[in-house]
Amino acid sequence: MGRIKKKGTSGAAKNYITRTRAVKKLQISLPDFRRLCIFKGIYPREPRNKKKVSKGSTAATTFYYTKDIQYLLHEPLLNKFREHKSVAKKIARALGRGEVGDASRLEKTLIPKIKLDHIIKERYPTFVDALRDLDDALSMLFLFANLPSHQHVPAKTIELCQRLCLEFEHYVIASHSLRKSFLSIKGIYYQATIQGQDILWLVPYRFVQRTGGDIDFRIMGTFVEFYTTLLGFVNYRLYTSLGLVYPPKFDAKSDAHGGELGAFRLEGRGLGATEESATNGEEQKLITSAEAQAEVDKIAALAAKEQQEDEPENAVVRTEEEDTEKIDTFEVAAQDADVLPQPQASNAEVASLFAPFTFYLSRETPRAPLEFLLKAFGCKRVGWDGNLGDGAFTTDESDPSITHQIVDRPALPSESLPQVPEAPKSNGEKGKVQWPRSTMPGRTYIQPQWVWDCINQGKLLRPDLYAPGAELPPHLSPWVKGKKGEYDPTLPLAEQELEGEAEAFEDDEDEEDEEGSSDVEMAAANGTNGTNAIVDREGSVEAGEGMDVASDESDSEESDEEDAGEEFDGLDSEAESEASDADATLRRHQRELKAEFHGEKIQPVVQTKKEKNAEIRKKAEKKRKEEAEEKERQKMMLPRRKRKLLKRIEHGEDKRDKESEALRKKRRRIEKAQEAANALS
Known part of the structure; x- marks a missing residue:
């Protein structure tokens, strides 16, 4: 007969240890235990079966791996914590006796310094x-x-x-x-x-x-x-x-x-004299060694001499090489072909994105992030107002070397601005009042988002889209890649909408306008406000409504039959609509034949906008119905497990499509309201 194992001595119960037992095992306080675990990267663990680990108890307990706690037993920081505890006791004893000088001396000399x-x-x-x-x-x-x-x-x-x-x-x-x-x-x-x-x-x-x-x-x-x-x-x-x-x-x-x-x-590490890099406005030169720098200068001189000798002969070859250095772009060969990822710009091009420009930051802009971004992408000259701090390339807003000025407030008319006396300059000339009262010719005024969007896209964008007071483009996360079928605010609606979606939106808007106008007309005829009439109509209870608490079985059966009849009528609605369309085309054809027999002129049938939209919607719905039927036939060939997986995938896609459609409708309403406002203005 085998030896009976004692409960809690093997398996999961041995692999885990509670926090209370771990603190007792290490013989330190709970704050020191937390501190030590953070330093060592040891975190609580969640066992699969808490009952087995805690021997049947279901109380909330924090567990650690037993091997992690054993690993902490040999940590040198434990001795530092114990020394700190003993010195803290001595300092507390000295303060209790009123010996403040001894306590400060103990704190300066005996407190151990912890190094990580x-x-x-x-x-x-x-x-x-x-x-x-x-x-x-x-x-x-x-x-x-x-x-x-x-x-x-x-x-x-x-x-x-x-x-x-x-x-x-x-x-x-x-x-x-x-x-x-x-x-x-x-x-x-x-x-x-x-x-x-x-x-x-x-x-x-x-x-x-x-x-x-x-x-x-x-x-x-x-x-x-x-x-x-x-x-x-x-x-x-x-x-x-x-x-x-x-x-x-x-x-x-x-x-x-x-x-x-x-x-x-910043300083370069050199054997001889070191060259310091300027903080703002000067080139940064790093010298690793005097001998290495001399070799580099010698090679550069030889390369320049060879280039001058070969310049007349290899002019054409060099232009071809320059053309080949440009980044190629992959274009889609067919309509349904895969879209290849476009190659990104090289690090040298990205690093010198803002190199040729001189920026000036207005007082209302965030100076710290803009200075960091501009300098990280090649700009050597960044100026700002003197109130924002030290270290600017220039604090004079009227400096002619400034090419771009970043502002974060709209341009206001001069009448709305308070009167400010012009400050005289040192040479006796009157200083010019700059933004927002006036602009400098030849200078580009942009909003701060232009810097972020240029960086994320790796190229300089149109500054007129980011002019002061302009409605900015959407600022999207550069780490989120758009998926097929999702709403993309950067693309126009015509490229994202499904077939017949725009016509359906127009019909819905027309119906809503007609309902609203009819409600207003009825309210005006009754002598009441339109909105109140709508609310009263929706919230009113007619005579006999809400009075029957219990209903007979016959009533419930009749209602069920009526619902079934309505459902049956709904199933045949598509067939009836197709039959009516066929009858309408047949009658139109007969009228054309009769007019041709009598020698009369056939007048073309002019369709209204609503009829055209309805026709487009019917074609789109018919096409989608055929695709859905074909998809259902293909799903019948799949096994049951894969069919369930495909059903979950389709549920997620339907949810995403509904969200995208709602966002497109919202954008279309906003654009329609903006068009109406522009037409009125």
């Missing part, structure tokens, strides 16, 4: 692993960088998050690795491709943040402590890969005046 370097190396053995886990880190640090300081979030933590985020943005600008951005309700999404990894993070808008009391900042602070260490490692590796010195030089005075990105100056 070994944990970063354990959790991310390769640099690619760290990049893959950078999404949440960047989102959390950008969130804390925009928070106000209070008792739970100290100012030092906010300053550290701001510095690390700005350093990362400088790398994205220098490497031109930013790809897409999107304005959403939550904030601004950014996506950068770094060493083949797509990194997506969220930056909140700079509104006044009000932190509620239901937020546990201790847990969030633990994540911030870990993420700051991780981003510090990542920034160091990224800067050294470009040959930049890390950390970059930081100008505290410029940062105090709102410099932000302009408060950092």
